[in-house]
Amino acid sequence: MSRHEEDEDDRYYVIEEKSGGGVGSFLLGAAIGAGIALLLAPQSGEETRRDIKRKAGEMKEAAKEAAGDLTDTVADRYSKAKRSVGSTIDSARQAIDIKKHQATEAIRAGREAAAQARQELEARLAETKAAYQAGADISRTARRPVINPSPPMDSESDDPLVR
Numbered sequence: 613m614s615r616h617e618e619d620e621d622d623r624y625y626v627i628e629e630k631s632g633g634g635v636g637s638f639l640l641g642a643a644i645g646a647g648i649a650l651l652l653a654p655q656s657g658e659e660t661r662r663d664i665k666r667k668a669g670e671m672k673e674a675a676k677e678a679a680g681d682l683t684d685t686v687a688d689r690y691s692k693a694k695r696s697v698g699s700t701i702d703s704a705r706q707a708i709d710i711k712k713h714q715a716t717e718a719i720r721a722g723r724e725a726a727a728q729a730r731q732e733l734e735a736r737l738a739e740t741k742a743a744y745q746a747g748a749d750i751s752r753t754a755r756r757p758v759i760n761p762s763p764p765m766d767s768e769s770d771d772p773l774v775r
Contacts, residue, residue, distance in 0.1 A: 635678040642671055
């Protein structure tokens with residue numbers, strides 16, 4: 613039989629403790645304990661009043677200490693939260709600045725690419741116009757009817773040269 617099987621019959625109890633039980637629980641326990649102690653103690657009225665006064669002073673000091681601890685805890689948590697929020701805001705600002713810079717660079721690159729594309733397109737358009745004009749000029753000269761030229765003339769006699 614394994615050790616694990618032997619322990620199966622034993623019952624386990626889990627006691628959960630809540631951290632930071634609170635000042636209120638402490639003060640309530642102190643008040644109940646002081647009241648029970650006063651009721652059960654065989655003392656005279658004078659002694660009981662003196663004990664009540666002493667216990668009240670002790671409770672007052674305990675309450676001041678607990679309030680001071682609570683104030684310190686709240687202040688520490690506030691400081692930590694403030695630092696955390698500040699750090700998160702700084703990180704967010706840096707991320708925004710980076711994205712803003714990236715967007716600005718992308719817009720600049722896009723504008724440059726558009727300007728270059730426009731220049732290339734205008735150059736091609738000018739070449740096409742020039743080629744079209746050259747073709748039109750050739751076409752015009754090719755379509756002109758050939759007029760029968762006059763025969764060459766003799767410069768001295770103004771008679772046509774006969775060959």
